Amino acid sequence: MFLKTIIINLKKPPTILNQFLKETVNISSVYSEEVINERLSVLRVENGNGKNTFAEDVSLGLTSFPKGLHPKYFYDSPGSELFEQICKTPEYYVTRTEASILERYSEEIAQLNCDKKNIVELGSGSSIKTKYILGSFIRNSGSITYMPVDVSDIIVQSSKKLLDEFEGLSIKGIISEYEEGLEVINELIDSPKMILFLGSSIGNFTQYEASELLACISSIMNENDSFLIGFDLVKDIDVLNAAYDDSAGVTAKFNINILSRINKELGGNFDLSKFKHKAFFNTDFSRVEMHLESTKEQLVYMRDIDESIHFEEGETIHTENSYKFTDEMISELASFADLTVNKTWKDPENYFGLYLMKK
Numbered sequence: 001m002f003l004k005t006i007i008i009n010l011k012k013p014p015t016i017l018n019q020f021l022k023e024t025v026n027i028s029s030v031y032s033e034e035v036i037n038e039r040l041s042v043l044r045v046e047n048g049n050g051k052n053t054f055a056e057d058v059s060l061g062l063t064s065f066p067k068g069l070h071p072k073y074f075y076d077s078p079g080s081e082l083f084e085q086i087c088k089t090p091e092y093y094v095t096r097t098e099a100s101i102l103e104r105y106s107e108e109i110a111q112l113n114c115d116k117k118n119i120v121e122l123g124s125g126s127s128i129k130t131k132y133i134l135g136s137f138i139r140n141s142g143s144i145t146y147m148p149v150d151v152s153d154i155i156v157q158s159s160k161k162l163l164d165e166f167e168g169l170s171i172k173g174i175i176s177e178y179e180e181g182l183e184v185i186n187e188l189i190d191s192p193k194m195i196l197f198l199g200s201s202i203g204n205f206t207q208y209e210a211s212e213l214l215a216c217i218s219s220i221m222n223e224n225d226s227f228l229i230g231f232d233l234v235k236d237i238d239v240l241n242a243a244y245d246d247s248a249g250v251t252a253k254f255n256i257n258i259l260s261r262i263n264k265e266l267g268g269n270f271d272l273s274k275f276k277h278k279a280f281f282n283t284d285f286s287r288v289e290m291h292l293e294s295t296k297e298q299l300v301y302m303r304d305i306d307e308s309i310h311f312e313e314g315e316t317i318h319t320e321n322s323y324k325f326t327d328e329m330i331s332e333l334a335s336f337a338d339l340t341v342n343k344t345w346k347d348p349e350n351y352f353g354l355y356l357m358k359k
């Protein structure tokens with residue numbers, strides 16, 4: 001095993017990706033590469049210069065009105081584990097529906113992309129659903145390189161499992177935020193690639209931010225590349241509300257875990273029993289919102305940033321949006337990013353759609 005450090009000056013202009021804080025990003029990233037074995041290496045990318053740290057975002061988010069925290073901070077190690085548990089709850093139809101579409105159509109997707117030996121995935125998590133795609137591509141072309149990009153260290157474990165399962169697979173994992181990860185991909189790959197963005201993770205961004213992110217993805221695509229993205233579609237409100245407030249309380253634990261992370265990493269003294277999980281579909285914005293509601297008037301202190309935060313009883317911290325889409329919204333997003341939808345696959349109930357886009 002060896003470690004090398006590489007500095008790249010990323011060329012993209014500043015892009016706004018932060019839904020609550022609207023920071024401007026000047027990127028100049030550094031990454032180190034750990035070669036674990038001949039089929040697996042992991043690149044760790046530092047945040048671009050000028051991009052806020054966890055401490056800065058927490059401070060800004062909790063002193064703003066209304067209070068908010070960016071959902072990317074859910075995914076520390078316990079948070080990633082809790083997300084995997086959410087995917088198994090009966091109410092969270094998103095994962096099993098998208099998995100069923102992938103299981104059914106990944107052979108067709110692989111045949112439509114038989115010229116590609118590189119698969120990039122943004123926000124890959126455990127890569128469980130990606131197995132359908134990887135299996136079909138390997139059956140079609142013998143060997144491929146998979147490049148998962150995720151802020152979470154979960155990449156290391158999930159990559160090891162994938163290598164045990166698939167001969168013919170090499171993995172270059174990238175522990176990074178989306179934008180920096182895309183720039184690294186752009187530096188590393190010059191042959192045709194397919195970029196995946198599953199789980200409707202695009203729904204965590206406002207419409208403006210989502211268009212910016214798609215434009216960023218489009219900017220590193222060539223004519224022969226393709227982009228496969230999963231969108232959760234507008235549906236019955238009761239189904240949506242239940243999916244984000246499961247009866248076993250797993251989503252509630254996931255939401256509240258962000259406060260544990262602040263306690264651990266910033267010396268906070270949040271009393272978790274004084275906050276409750278709230279999730280509801282906001283029809284006006286076509287999104288499920290998650291909040292943490294203070295059940296009492298209280299003062300919380302974070303030692304490492306020397307900040308005291310006052311909460312009124314009933315005041316909330318807005319922790320996540322999960323937009324739900326129509327075909328019209330999706331076409332608009334695609335055309336803003338100079339992409340066109342080539343093919344769509346949906347489940348029989350039209351709960352979820354996979355959209356194959358090209359430049």
Ligand SMILES: C[S@@+](CC[C@H](N)C(=O)[O-])C[C@H]1O[C@@H](n2cnc3c(N)ncnc32)[C@H](O)[C@@H]1O
Nearest residue numbers: 072075123124125150151152176177178198199
């Ligand atoms: C909702 S989960 C989806 C995981 C997987 N794609 C699926 O469909 O089950 C979102 C994933 O994206 C990662 N993530 C969230 N925000 C990110 C960001 N800004 N940059 C990179 N990864 C991010 C999380 O760590 C998590 O693994």
